[in-house]
Amino acid sequence: MQSTVNYLWHTDDLLGQGATASVYKARNKKSGELVAVKVFNTASYLRPREVQGREFEVLRKLNHPNIVKLFAVEETGNSRQKVLVMEYCSSGSLLSVLESPEHSFGLPEEEFLVVLRCVAAGMNHLRENGIVHRDIKPGNIMRLVGGEGQSIYKLTDFGAARELDDDEQFVSVYGTEEYLHPDMYERAVLRKPQQKAFGVTVDLWSTGVTLYHAATGSLPFVPFGGPRRNKEIMYRIITEKPAGAIAGTQKRENGPLEWSYTLPITCQLSMGLQSQLVPILANILEVEQAKCWGFDQFFAETSDILQRVVVHVFSLSQVVLHHIYIHVHNTVAIFLEAVYEQTSVAPQHQEYLFEGHCSVLKPNLSAKHIAHTTASSPLILFSIANETPKGLAFRDPALDIPKFVPKVDLQADYNTAKGVLGAGYQALRLARALLAGQELTLRGLHWFLEVLQATCKRTLEVTRVALLFLSSSLGTERLSDMAEVRGTQELRRATELRTQLRALAEVLSRCSHNITEAQMSMGHLSSELAKNRDQVHEDRSIQQIQCCLDKMYVTYKQFRKSRMRPGLGYNEEQIHKLDKVNFSHLAKRLLKVFQEECVQKYQASLVTHGKRMREVHDTRNHLRQVGYSVATCSTKAQEAQENLSKILDQLSHQLLQDRAEGAEASLLPVTPYPIPAPTDLVLHMQELYEEMKLVAFDLQDNNRIIEGLNRVPSAPDV
Template sequence: MQSTVNYLWHTDDLLGQGATASVYKARNKKSGELVAVKVFNTASYLRPREVQVREFEVLRKLNHQNIVKLFAVEETGVSRQKVLVMEYCSGGSLLSVLESPENAFGLPEDEFLVVLRCVVAGMNHLRENSIVHRDIKPGNIMRLMGEEGQSIYKLTDFGAARELDDDEKFVSVYGTEEYLHPDMYERAVLRKPQQKTFGVTVDLWSIGVTLYHAATGSLPFVPFGGPRRNKEMMYRITTEKPAGAIAGTQKRENGPLEWSYTLPITCRLSTGLQSQLVPILANILEVEQAKCWGFDQFFAETSDILQRVVVHVFSLSQAALHRVYIHAHNTIAIFLEAVYEQTSVAPQNQEYLFEGHICFLEPSLSAQHIAHTTASSPLTLFSMASETPKGLAFRDPAQDIPKFFPKVDLQADYSTAKSVLGAGYQALWLAGALLAGQELMLRGLYWFVSVAGMPEMQELKRITELRSKLRALAEALSRCSHNITETQTSLSNLSSELMKNRDQVHADRSIQQVQCCLDKMNLIYKQFKKSRMRPGLGYNEEQIHKLDKVNFGHLAKRLLQVFQEKCVQRYQTSLVTHGKWMREVHDTRNHLRMVSCSVAAFNTEAQGAQESLSKILDQLSHQLLQDRTKEAQVSATPTAPHPSPALMDLVLHMQELCEEMKLLAVDLQDNNHIIEGLSRPPTAPDS
């Protein structure tokens, strides 16, 4: 046990260790409060005095929720070693989060945004106080669980920090080599003499590497054999990186360098967020300090992301879920354009449903009028332009599973088990996404067909009931009625199929089977993790270890079999069926629109006929009136002309026809709004 005046800790409770100090979990002697104590070793006192006290001075100057708090500076009783008493973060470091197998391919999107928000806020506080950290990395970002269960990340370890204004430079070298700016790497790691000075933007390079690591689960720059085994190639990758590239790898010994301008397909971030994040990474992972963004632009661009709201949109035509990032003050027109950028569905071809109701989005309104969405309750986008659904793009987790070596090697077996488990968690995540995609496909199409979709059919059905009155249009409307009856039958059958398939999706137990395999694999993995710390195994323990390796392999094979044969195959089958149903819906809707246009044309023709009939009747009535006037004037003359009997009969017949047309016109007027509805898209109040 070791202690200061107010705090007590055991050396077994080690949280972290560096070149000049060790960090332990400790308790306040009076209150029992958990804290972290940083105890400096003998080597730390060999540094200049100003360097020794710099960390105390920096921490005393800082006060922010995303910076680990300094509570006190004390000394141990006997050796009088300096001790920093700091806030204890029970969630470990961001590095420990990323090293967990479930995050082998990066953090989930919501957690990544929490990391981004916390790092940006903490760095902003540092710059407001003219502090350069010089050792930003996942291991120096601690995680604390908030009162509501949310993650809070805090910057820590200010041993290399110092005060530095934006226009100032420094020459001393600190940091961790994988996250080190190439200019500093050249001198600190390769030991090459150079006269370069460094500015505050070196922190931006480290932030870029850290954010890439958090988004993907791996480092952006990886030579063959790893960064620490091939340092010269590591330096080459970072310095030869083309503008715009955010990652570079060498996949075989002495092989070519491969550059990437996008995040890998295994990344769990949405394309909407990736499109916002990649330009930031490209501009802060810039070797030349003159071309690298400054902190002002970095804060502006990251704040722009963090201030946006997310609208979840499921494209029925693509069978893909999108996260659209927009500002709340944007107009809906801007939202529609953002959807177009992600889906290639032009705004004029976009129709939306939300929770089974038609959702009409007025372009001039604020985006705040869009309903609150979630991944399980998105806006459903229907494209009037037919296309083949592509579905979720993903990499088969089987490609990321290594094999165990026959020889017992505790460290290698642990690493292999960790990789296999990481691929298993990726399969679990993908299985959930595929199953959710099937549900959204079926639910969205069912809503469109049965609940909110095909309003033209309902209106046409009402119009066919008028065919006995619309005698001039009886034949055309009869054909419409026949088409509608067939369409109703077809859509009723489609609705039944959709409901049947939704029931099958709900009954799917493949995710539970994958989870069961993972749980069993986790137990073996934890045993491997424990065993690797031992110098060796006894005979019986080694036999058990070998059996565990065999069982681990069987479980991994079973997990992938369930994923491929149940999750992927069912999803692919569902995707093909979804495409067939989408084509059927498109064809039906286009046919109904053609019928709708025909009925509208018939209505116009009937109205024109009525107007022409009225004009003819007016002319005949006027002529008949003139004839009767002349007859009255010459009534005493025996030879006075009489109105033509044929003309009288025609007038009477026309009057009867006109009265009949007026009655028909009343019926047409009463139902005119129905016919007009056939020539424009249906509308409904916003959800």
């Protein structure tokens, strides 16, 4: 046990260790509060006195939620070693988070954004106080969990920090080699004499490497054999990196250097976030100081990302979930263009559904009118242009699974188990994404069919009303009676109009039949979708993969514990070998479930979905034509009925005139049914005329609905 006046700790509670100090978990003697104490060793006192006191002064100057707090500076009782008493972060460092198998391929998007926000805020506070850290890396970013379960990251270890203004430089070398700026790497690692001075932007390079590591789970610059085994190649990579490249690797010994301008496909960040992040990485991972961004631009660009909101959009045609990052003050037009950039679906071809209802997004509206979405409840994007579903692009986790060496090598076996487990967690994430994609596909297509069914119902109602009206308003017998009596040109024209109305009625009848057939077809498809959704909900592949991972994790923990031992006894070694065999069998079972139960079913669902989408597009286009036929018929029927009404008005007026002269008997033939009074006939025709107007209005309204749904520039010929 060791202690100061107010704090007590045990040397077994080691949290971290460096060249000049060790950090332990300690307690306040009075309150029992947990703290972290940094105890300086003998080597630290060999440094110049101003360097020894620099960390104390820096920490006293800083006060920010994203920087570890300094509570006190004390001394141990016997050796009188300096002790910094600091805030204790119970969840370890960002490095320990990234070293867990679950994050072998980087952090989830939400967690990465937390890291970005905390690191940028902490660094901004450093610059406001004129301090350069000089050792930014995941191991110096601590994590604790807030009261609501959220992660909070804090910068720590200011042993290399010093006060430095933006226009000042320094010549001393500090830092960790994988995260060092190339100029510092040349002097500190390769030991090459050079007279270069360094500025505050060295922290930006280290931050870029750290953010890449957090996003991908890997370092951006890796020579064959690793950064510390091939230092000359490492230096070549970081100095020869082309502008815009964010990573460089050498995949075989003495092989060429390969550059990457994007994040790897295994990264968990969405393309929407990647498109915002990659330019930042490219401009702070810049060797030439003149081309590298300054802190002001870095803070401005990261703040721009963090102030955006995410709109989740699931492309029904492509079967891909997109994250669209926009500002709330943007217009919908900007959102539609952002969707176009990710999906290649032009704004005029984009139609949206949300929770089963049409979501009309007018370009001039504010983006704040867009519905609040989540990954499980996104906007459903339907593209007017028919295309083959692409599906989610991913790398097969089996390609990233290492194999155990035959002999017992505790460190190598641990590393292999960690790599296999990391690939297993990646398979689990992909399996969840594939299953979620299938569910969203079936749900979205079902909703779209419901919208089409509703359109069919409205069009069919209008069509049937129009047919009923046309049938009742032709006035066949009365018109024939009038024609026999008068034989005028007006009556012949009325007969022609009556024939035209009959033809329009036949067209509407065919339209009604076509709509009914479309309804039946969509009803069958909806039944299939409901059946498929039940099958997706009953899928147990996720649980099977999770079960394998749980068993593998138990073995992994044992391997992690064993690697610290100098060796194993005979019996323990035999158990270790058996664990390796069982671990490998579990990995194979996991991959088999992933390939056969997840990937193959997903690929089959894409083929089926492609056929269904073609059917829906055909039905939709057919309904569009039917809708325009109904609209065209309504227009022509309205014109014909108006003309017919005028003629009948004239004839009725003539009949009234003839009756007034006492010539009714000679003008009207004997009929098998009573002739209505002229006044009644006129009123009846006027009523029919008004009803026809209403029907025509309904047909025009239906036409506008269909035009709004399909956005077709011009109507096809009927």
